[in-house]
Amino acid sequence: MADTEPVTIVVLGVDDAPAGLVLSTEARWNQNEADWRFFLTNGIVFGVRDGTDLVATAALLPYSAGNAWISMVLVTERWRRRGIATRLVDACLDAARQGGLTTWLDATPAGATVYGPLGFTPTLQLRRLRLEHPRQEASETLAIGDLDALNARDRRAMAFERNALLAEFGARAGSRILSHDNAMALVRDGRTARHIGPLFADSAEDALALVDAISRTETGPILIDAIASQEPFIAGLTGAGWNIERPFQRMRFGRATTQGEELPFAVAGPEFG
Known part of the structure; x- marks a missing residue:
């Protein structure tokens, strides 16, 4: 298609999850297909097609x-x-305005140069870290965490509830909510890394001790999206x-919304906040 041809924006359905995964x-x-299905079931996903292909x-x-x-x-x-x-972002903003919603996103450096002129205000920064080869050694015993406790701490950090998201994560095959001393985290599958x-x-x-114990139980690559201001943790x-x-x-x-009461050490992922 030529650059000048009109583009039609459509609302996608859950059957588009495999096509989204291709993108x-x-x-x-x-992201894996379960992530796409969550967006398509619980949110609004706008798309553009070229014939039958989602582009x-x-x-x-x-x-x-x-x-x-x-x-x-x-x-x-x-x-x-x-x-x-x-x-497509404008379509999301229009839908948010109709619902009276404040919108957030986690942008790559290239994305931030696009979103700034649209009116987005920078807040905190994240750092994505990867451990390619976890050590297969005995670790301290990890306790099975409680979803209600995870929801409560998440609510204090975000200043709003994401119970449906965390419940869906926790119910997936391979997911674990784990705690050690005064730290707790959710561990889940991704397409290429946990x-x-x-x-x-x-x-x-406490955060480092939990991550170390978790990593000793994993067999493949692991990702973590850490809050940049948690410098001792990242170090x-x-x-x-x-x-x-x-x-x-x-x-x-x-508009600014209520701030959280605590700062997490790592977030659910840039796609979820």
Whole structure:
């Protein structure tokens, strides 16, 4: 198609999950089909098709207390640089305005240069870290965490509820909610790597001890999206062999909402907040 041809934005359904996975796989993202099904079932996912092929997406995932997350902004290679991503984000913002929602997103550095002119305000920063080869050694015993306790700490950190998200994560095959001393985290499958987060702890030492214990029980690559200002935590991870892959910039569009009472050590993922 020529760059000047009109683009029709459509609302996608749960049957589009496999096609969405093709797009995120092309981008080398870690989402799996279960993630796509959650967005398509619980949020609004806008898309652009070329015939029957899905070539671009953007998702709006409402939470509670007037907050929502924008993510899954994807455009296949041959359709990039035509303004499609901006149009899809505008569709998400229009839907959010109709619902009176403040929107958030976690942007890559390239994405942040696009979202800033649209009116997004930078807030905190994240650092994605990867452990490629966990040590297969005996670890301290990990306790099975409680979903209600995880929801409560997540609510204190986010200042709004994400019970449906965390319950769905926790119910997936392979997911675990684990705790050690004063730290707790959710561990789940991704497409290419396991993911730790959200992670809450009373100190960096507690957070690092939990991550170390979890990593000793894993057999493949692990990702964690850490809050950048938790510097002792990140320093401890890199000292233990984790590598920083990329930064993310959290941004907000709309009125400021209530701030959380505690800062997590790691988040659920840039696509979920």
